[in-house]
Amino acid sequence: xxxxxxxxxxxxxxxxLYGLLWYLIYIQLDYFSNWFTYEFIGFAQESHLGGAIxxxxxxxxxxxxxxxxxxxxxxxxxxxxxxxxIRTLLSGKGELxxxxxxxxxxxxxxxCSCSAIPLFLGFVQSGIPIGVAMAFLISxxxxxxxxxxxxxxxxxxxxxxxxALLGMAKAVVGGLVIARLHPERFLEEWVxxxxxxxxxxxxxxxxxxxxxxxxxxxxxxxxxxxxEILAGVWHxxxxxxxxGAMIYGYMPVEFVSQYMGKETWWNVPLAVLLGxxxxxxxxxxxxxxxxxxxxxxxxxxxxxxxxSVIGISxxxxxxxxxxxxxxxxxxxxxxxxxxxxxxxxxxxILI
Amino acid sequence: MIVKVYLSCCGGDKVVDxxxxxxxxxxxSAAIExxxxxxxxxxxxxxxxxxxxxxxxxxxxxRMPKLQDLVTLLSKAAEDK
Numbered sequence: 495x496x497x498x499x500x501x502x503x504x505x506x507x508x509x510x511l512y513g514l515l516w517y518l519i520y521i522q523l524d525y526f527s528n529w530f531t532y533e534f535i536g537f538a539q540e541s542h543l544g545g546a547i548x549x550x551x552x553x554x555x556x557x558x559x560x561x562x563x564x565x566x567x568x569x570x571x572x573x574x575x576x577x578x579x580i581r582t583l584l585s586g587k588g589e590l591x592x593x594x595x596x597x598x599x600x601x602x603x604x605x606c607s608c609s610a611i612p613l614f615l616g617f618v619q620s621g622i623p624i625g626v627a628m629a630f631l632i633s634x635x636x637x638x639x640x641x642x643x644x645x646x647x648x649x650x651x652x653x654x655x656x657x658a659l660l661g662m663a664k665a666v667v668g669g670l671v672i673a674r675l676h677p678e679r680f681l682e683e684w685v686x687x688x689x690x691x692x693x694x695x696x697x698x699x700x701x702x703x704x705x706x707x708x709x710x711x712x713x714x715x716x717x718x719x720x721x722e723i724l725a726g727v728w729h730x731x732x733x734x735x736x737x738g739a740m741i742y743g744y745m746p747v748e749f750v751s752q753y754m755g756k757e758t759w760w761n762v763p764l765a766v767l768l769g770x771x772x773x774x775x776x777x778x779x780x781x782x783x784x785x786x787x788x789x790x791x792x793x794x795x796x797x798x799x800x801x802s803v804i805g806i807s808x809x810x811x812x813x814x815x816x817x818x819x820x821x822x823x824x825x826x827x828x829x830x831x832x833x834x835x836x837x838x839x840x841x842x843i844l845i
Numbered sequence: 846m847i848v849k850v851y852l853s854c855c856g857g858d859k860v861v862d863x864x865x866x867x868x869x870x871x872x873x874s875a876a877i878e879x880x881x882x883x884x885x886x887x888x889x890x891x892x893x894x895x896x897x898x899x900x901x902x903x904x905x906x907x908r909m910p911k912l913q914d915l916v917t918l919l920s921k922a923a924e925d926k
Contacts, residue, residue, distance in 0.1 A: 573908075576893075576906065576907060577892040577893045577906070577907060578892065578906070581892070609853065609893060609894070611883065612853070612883055612886060612887060612891070612892055612893060612894070613892055613893065615883075615887045615892075616887070616890075616891075616892030616893075619887065619890070684884065688887065688888065711911075715908065718909075813883070816883075816884065
């Protein structure tokens with residue numbers, strides 16, 4: 495028994511040590527990348543290539559460190575928030591409370607569509623209103639821990655907080671609107687049958703009674719989450735940062751500030767429209783928008799683009815189509831797009 | 846005994862291997878079924894994968910159990926029958 499305890503203590507000690515070490519590296523990154531690019535290699539301050547390299551050197555480790563830390567923490571939190579528990583939390587609540595909780599539940603749940611749609615189904619199956627389940631689906635990819643951590647790391651808590659707040663507001667309003675449109679008629683027959691067979695909304699439960707999760711299990715789950723995210727998103731990360739570095743180094747400032755600045759009203763809806771068919775993880779989009787913002791693009795315009803890129807993905811829509819009929823998918827896309835436009839304008843006005 | 850393993854499109858071959866190994870170690874003869882179609886997964890009331898069902902009991906949902914625990918669960922289920 496004591497052997498297990500020392501094992502756990504050693505593990506926590508290592509985690510704290512890593513945390514400290516990474517924090518020290520993290521706060522030195524900007525300084526280091528400037529020193530490395532302009533003094534060590536010797537690029538001129540105004541050189542395009544130098545700018546791109548400095549950006550890449552500062553950004554890649556920064557994004558990576560944030561990503562690992564937040565995924566680890568959320569991986570552990572997730573062991574306390576099983577889908578079953580979220581479902582219990584959401585059911586039997588008033589409409590507004592249910593929608594708000596659904597939007598909140600979107601933060602720690604993984605954004606991969608093959609986990610979001612089964613959750614959506616499980617919610618509907620146990621009698622949670624379709625509006626509430628849709629609020630979850632709207633919130634889940636956009637307001638997730640990865641996006642929030644990166645926004646926090648790069649733009650600070652105000653931007654991250656406002657993004658979370660507006661993203662969740664969009665999900666809540668979306669859920670309320672969808673509930674008014676009698677969405678039951680848009681369920682596919684086989685889903686409706688599942689509901690008919692389960693009138694009391696009974697839910698099957700995981701039965702872990704025999705082996706309750708220990709802290710060691712939870713830490714192992716956190717580590718596993720980090721491994722998965724690194725395996726799953728590293729190509730987005732590298733691609734995004736490389737593209738961001740290109741934009742940073744070579745995109746003319748005049749072009750960006752003229753067409754992507756705050757003064758141009760039509761760039762917000764255009765950015766959202768462009769983003770709908772595109773799909774990437776927040777990890778890939780954030781370095782790109784970061785480069786645009788440094789070049790003078792408006793924050794709201796770029797965030798609207800990001801919300802539309804990560805909020806609507808074709809694979810997710812195809813999977814959703816197996817569960818609900820086309821009209822509800824159109825409504826879903828419409829709400830997410832419109833919501834992104836509104837959020838973009840609010841950001842441009844406020845910040 | 847029937848052991849059902851539920852997977853998603855995100856993969857999860859590892860969990861199938863785990864179950865196979867657990868069945869082998871427990872020495873129980875069990876049929877292992879894998880379910881990947883998410884409609885079928887939903888019909889069985891599974892909300893997150895990977896999930897494992899022994900007879901009618903969901904013993905893991907959304908995570909990989911430890912091999913040792915799985916072996917115990919299998920032996921328990923065999924006793925109950």
